Amino acid sequence: MVRLNAQTREEYTKQIIQAIDMQNLEQFRELFFDLHPTDQVDVFNSLTKKQRDMVYQYIDANEFSEIFEELEIEKQTQYIEELPETYTTDVLNHMPDDDLVDFLGLLPEETKDFYLSKMDKEEAQEVIQLLEYEEQTAGAIMTTEFVAISSTETVQNVLEMLRKEAPAAETIYYLYVVNKQEKLVGVVSLRELIAAPLNEKIDNMMLTRIKYVETSSDQEDVARIMKKYDFLALPVVAAEKLVGIITIDDIMDVVEEETEEDFAEIVGGKGTFDENISSFSAARKRAPWIVLLLFFGMVKGGIIGVFEDTLEQYIMLAAFIPLIMDSAGNTGTQALAVVVRSFAVEGKQRTSIRKIMKREFGIGVVLGLICAVALLIIVPLMFPEGGLILAGIVGVSLILTLCVATVVGAMVPFLAEKLKLDPAVASGPFITTINDVLGLVIYFAIATRLLDYLI
Amino acid sequence: MVRLNAQTREEYTKQIIQAIDMQNLEQFRELFFDLHPTDQVDVFNSLTKKQRDMVYQYIDANEFSEIFEELEIEKQTQYIEELPETYTTDVLNHMPDDDLVDFLGLLPEETKDFYLSKMDKEEAQEVIQLLEYEEQTAGAIMTTEFVAISSTETVQNVLEMLRKEAPAAETIYYLYVVNKQEKLVGVVSLRELIAAPLNEKIDNMMLTRIKYVETSSDQEDVARIMKKYDFLALPVVAAEKLVGIITIDDIMDVVEEETEEDFAEIVGGKGTFDENISSFSAARKRAPWIVLLLFFGMVKGGIIGVFEDTLEQYIMLAAFIPLIMDSAGNTGTQALAVVVRSFAVEGKQRTSIRKIMKREFGIGVVLGLICAVALLIIVPLMFPEGGLILAGIVGVSLILTLCVATVVGAMVPFLAEKLKLDPAVASGPFITTINDVLGLVIYFAIATRLLDYLI
Numbered sequence: 003m004v005r006l007n008a009q010t011r012e013e014y015t016k017q018i019i020q021a022i023d024m025q026n027l028e029q030f031r032e033l034f035f036d037l038h039p040t041d042q043v044d045v046f047n048s049l050t051k052k053q054r055d056m057v058y059q060y061i062d063a064n065e066f067s068e069i070f071e072e073l074e075i076e077k078q079t080q081y082i083e084e085l086p087e088t089y090t091t092d093v094l095n096h097m098p099d100d101d102l103v104d105f106l107g108l109l110p111e112e113t114k115d116f117y118l119s120k121m122d123k124e125e126a127q128e129v130i131q132l133l134e135y136e137e138q139t140a141g142a143i144m145t146t147e148f149v150a151i152s153s154t155e156t157v158q159n160v161l162e163m164l165r166k167e168a169p170a171a172e173t174i175y176y177l178y179v180v181n182k183q184e185k186l187v188g189v190v191s192l193r194e195l196i197a198a199p200l201n202e203k204i205d206n207m208m209l210t211r212i213k214y215v216e217t218s219s220d221q222e223d224v225a226r227i228m229k230k231y232d233f234l235a236l237p238v239v240a241a242e243k244l245v246g247i248i249t250i251d252d253i254m255d256v257v258e259e260e261t262e263e264d265f266a267e268i269v270g271g272k273g274t275f276d277e278n279i280s281s282f283s284a285a286r287k288r289a290p291w292i293v294l295l296l297f298f299g300m301v302k303g304g305i306i307g308v309f310e311d312t313l314e315q316y317i318m319l320a321a322f323i324p325l326i327m328d329s330a331g332n333t334g335t336q337a338l339a340v341v342v343r344s345f346a347v348e349g350k351q352r353t354s355i356r357k358i359m360k361r362e363f364g365i366g367v368v369l370g371l372i373c374a375v376a377l378l379i380i381v382p383l384m385f386p387e388g389g390l391i392l393a394g395i396v397g398v399s400l401i402l403t404l405c406v407a408t409v410v411g412a413m414v415p416f417l418a419e420k421l422k423l424d425p426a427v428a429s430g431p432f433i434t435t436i437n438d439v440l441g442l443v444i445y446f447a448i449a450t451r452l453l454d455y456l457i
Numbered sequence: 458m459v460r461l462n463a464q465t466r467e468e469y470t471k472q473i474i475q476a477i478d479m480q481n482l483e484q485f486r487e488l489f490f491d492l493h494p495t496d497q498v499d500v501f502n503s504l505t506k507k508q509r510d511m512v513y514q515y516i517d518a519n520e521f522s523e524i525f526e527e528l529e530i531e532k533q534t535q536y537i538e539e540l541p542e543t544y545t546t547d548v549l550n551h552m553p554d555d556d557l558v559d560f561l562g563l564l565p566e567e568t569k570d571f572y573l574s575k576m577d578k579e580e581a582q583e584v585i586q587l588l589e590y591e592e593q594t595a596g597a598i599m600t601t602e603f604v605a606i607s608s609t610e611t612v613q614n615v616l617e618m619l620r621k622e623a624p625a626a627e628t629i630y631y632l633y634v635v636n637k638q639e640k641l642v643g644v645v646s647l648r649e650l651i652a653a654p655l656n657e658k659i660d661n662m663m664l665t666r667i668k669y670v671e672t673s674s675d676q677e678d679v680a681r682i683m684k685k686y687d688f689l690a691l692p693v694v695a696a697e698k699l700v701g702i703i704t705i706d707d708i709m710d711v712v713e714e715e716t717e718e719d720f721a722e723i724v725g726g727k728g729t730f731d732e733n734i735s736s737f738s739a740a741r742k743r744a745p746w747i748v749l750l751l752f753f754g755m756v757k758g759g760i761i762g763v764f765e766d767t768l769e770q771y772i773m774l775a776a777f778i779p780l781i782m783d784s785a786g787n788t789g790t791q792a793l794a795v796v797v798r799s800f801a802v803e804g805k806q807r808t809s810i811r812k813i814m815k816r817e818f819g820i821g822v823v824l825g826l827i828c829a830v831a832l833l834i835i836v837p838l839m840f841p842e843g844g845l846i847l848a849g850i851v852g853v854s855l856i857l858t859l860c861v862a863t864v865v866g867a868m869v870p871f872l873a874e875k876l877k878l879d880p881a882v883a884s885g886p887f888i889t890t891i892n893d894v895l896g897l898v899i900y901f902a903i904a905t906r907l908l909d910y911l912i
């Protein structure tokens with residue numbers, strides 16, 4: 003058993019690189035091909051251009067294509083340019099079509115057509131079709147490399163057929179049963195097939211209650227169904243015809259991608275998670291955000307400016323600005339997070355807006371009351387003169403602010419969706435700004451009213 | 458093909474409930490068992506206590522156990538109390554041991570022992586062992602229901618053995634090869650087995666470079682390995698002996714759970730995502746947080762109080778408090794999010810602290826400069842008198858604040874880990890508070906120095 007911990011892994015990589023540098027073809031192949039393909043990719047990524055050029059000579063196009071399909075898309079785009087002329091066709095033909103679609107989809111039109119022209123006609127045709135599906139739909143992430151069988155076959159026949167088709171298919175663990183019109187009529191798992199008598203007809207053992215998605219289904223819905231039913235693959239149909247499957251490994255990526263998208267929107271930083279870019283590029287990506295924040299900051303400053311007279315008369319009102327803003331911002335973001343996650347987890351069968359709003363408003367009231375009580379105890383200790391009034395002002399403002407903030411946080415994503423607005427309007431900084439402004443207005447308006455009692 | 462969209466699903470559920478209410482045993486069974494087990498669970502959960510009692514009569518213990526194992530743990534705890542006496546043993550024996558461990562692990566010691574005493578001795582023994590592993594480790598989430606084979610078998614032998622074992626095993630898609638000492642020596646996928654000649658020896662076809670985890674491995678590491686290598690299952694070893702496997706469906710849950718944990722920590726709301734609790738319970742869960750925030754707000758207020766004289770002399774300094782706080786809070790949280798996500802995604806092989814800090818500091822500098830330029834243009838337009846000085850004060854404060862905030866945001870999670878502190882100290886509200894306080898101190902300190910030029 004080859005045990006690779008971080009240290010031996012580094013040692014092992016060094017040996018492989020040494021073999022390349024010494025031009026020791028045999029040793030390189032022996033060491034390299036003893037690795038899992040995913041680890042081969044790690045090693046390959048750590049090579050210099052010159053070393054990679056050696057590798058292209060040491061392994062053939064078919065062997066390389068196993069590595070190429072596992073590479074990240076950025077690396078694929080980089081390396082394909084440096085491949086030997088003879089490699090390209092083999093590499094492209096060999097790639098699973100869902101990965102190929104991801105890769106080609108990012109290229110400029112001309113480059114894409116150039117690579118498509120190098121491929122087998124039939125393969126290319128399939129890929130061109132897949133490229134037409136809208137991004138983030140089932141059609142765009144599915145593969146056409148599935149195993150379809152007929153319901154009239156016997157278990158024995160199917161097992162023999164699988165012997166041949168197993169290497170090319172994306173998965174053989176679910177076998178989809180289609181009729182003569184290519185309509186999906188049933189499903190059999192390989193596990194059931196293995197356990198069944200050899201002369202059993204597929205017809206008699208297949209499940210006919212099939213979960214499936216349409217090519218236009220959102221990838222989030224695909225992920226939800228696969229997670230709910232613990233499927234390893236899910237069939238995709240168009241006009242009832244089986245046109246592809248989506249496998250669990252692709253869905254794992256979708257789940258992570260979608261969660262990070264939600265995440266980035268709430269902390270308000272697109273491009274926050276891309277770690278391979280320089281400070282300068284990252285800053286440039288975040289700059290529009292921070293300038294927007296600056297503008298929002300000015301708006302809040304403007305509100306404070308409006309109440310300059312009030313503030314001038316009782317300067318210590320300024321001390322509670324952070325408290326009002328923090329409470330408004332934090333509870334609003336929490337409510338927002340609850341709603342955004344419930345969209346992601348529950349999909350179309352989600353909890354009703356009314357139920358969530360009621361619950362969040364209730365939370366606002368209870369939290370507000372708790373805070374008000376705490377303030378009534380602490381503030382008079384801090385400000386012996388007029389402290390009770392001050393605590394009253396801050397306390398009442400806080401109750402109102404929390405109620406408003408939870409409702410705004412919960413409502414905006416629903417509204418944005420209803421109005422078909424960019425979901426980014428529901429992102430953290432926007433909601434925080436709305437809530438801060440409302441909170442400050444509530445606070446200073448109440449303070450202005452009660453000022454006479456304070457001084 | 459039974460096509461269940463939301464509407465027909467509701468209709469279908471109604472029919473099942475009607476069958477129960479009419480005491481139509483036959484119709485109930487026909488409708489109910491045509492559903493996927495996961496959908497049976499949905500229907501079952503929508504029944505009243507009285508209806509459930511009918512169901513217990515209509516289906517036997519073995520059939521019910523299929524439903525029971527799919528239930529959420531809260532529901533399991535509720536329903537098991539109302540099961541007919543004869544059901545309990547069958548239901549518990551039938552449950553996959555990893556699910557049983559999740560269920561029993563949450564019960565009080567006495568109740569747990571009571572249920573264990575009802576089970577088959579052998580099964581109970583296995584479960585007791587599993588219960589001893591620490592939470593969130595590979596040992597705690599693994600199942601012992603795997604298929605182990607010997608390397609001396611032929612493909613034909615293994616296929617015949619699988620015919621019998623397929624129904625009981627958690628997965629048969631990977632077959633783990635062990636030697637006489639039960640040590641893990643190889644792995645064969647069912648796909649390779651299907652494609653191989655029947656008389657081939659396992660020895661000749663098994664992969665010997667095996668990825669595996671120890672029982673004590675963190676579940677996050679398990680998820681990372683399975684995602685990286687696209688595995689459907691991963692073996693768990695203790696002292697080189699194969700003791701269990703972890704399947705992809707359990708890992709999907711782990712991925713979501715871990716991401717939500719990270720998420721909840723950054724928005725600062727444990728219990729935020731549990732939707733089935735009332736406003737009051739949710740508020741009670743969040744109350745310690747909000748009271749802590751209140752306290753933090755007082756600290757920030759205290760800082761402003763310290764600079765009361767400065768503020769009194771030039772009241773409009775208050776207008777930029779939100780801007781300083783927002784910028785500090787937002788950039789700090791972004792840096793924090795980057796680091797927390799990189800912990801989750803990269804695991805032990807993570808980017809070095811120095812590299813991340815350097816990058817984040819760089820981002821702080823660039824963003825600060827951009828903001829300062831924007832301020833130098835806007836502020837003099839807003840405040841014709843002394844606007845340039847004011848812009849200078851705010852601008853310089855902002856550059857310093859952003860640099861400090863990014864570094865604090867990136868550093869605290871590293872520090873917390875190094876010092877083995879509760880990772881909650883690295884959560885959003887704490888970091889925002891530190892950054893707000895630092896930002897306010899920087900701002901007012903600079904303003905106090907330059908006050909003479911302002912008025």
